[in-house]
Amino acid sequence: MAALAKILKKDFFGRKTLPVCKELIGKFLVRRYKEKESAWMITEIEAYDGPHDKACHAFKGKTDRTKTMFGDAGVFYVYLVYGLYHMLNIVTDKKDYPSAILIRGVEGITGPGRVTKHLKIDKKLNGKKAIPANGLWIEDRGIKISKKYIKRTPRIGVNYAKEWAEKPYRFILIDKKNQ
DNA sequence: ACGATGATGAAC
């Protein structure tokens, strides 16, 4: 399996966010922490795409927090919500175009706060490239998910974003139980 | 249904 694994970097993430989303389902989030390595198939994500997306943090412009999203693709954007939970995103698209994909769930762990808690991910990874040297990266392990097993819905927890809250920017792998 | 809990951004 190591032979089929390909580490995904800037050439994969540095494209338009929605096409990247369609391909990111079924890829693996790999964590190495205290010499232990674990891999998790990505099953649920959300797109936050550009300065006009009212749900995107960068809608208010470039700030200390959001500057990561204005940087290079293939870098993690990690922040704290509600004073309690870290959210893990991967930056997409061109430099200076603020966009990222929130990883909301992996196989066996549903919920963005639970993913970061289980994988011991916090703000120390903010602004870091997704490469093994940083202990967290993303691999293509050769699994191809057919489009018919990917469902799209509006994003969660962004009702304040009005018309942008309705856009089908959430991508979920349909569970075998639901087929 | 609700409270926990702290960083962030904007107002003053």
Next chain:
DNA sequence: TTCATCATCGTA
């Protein structure tokens, strides 16, 4: 410096 808000979750 103060204040409202927030890409959530566990307990009730």
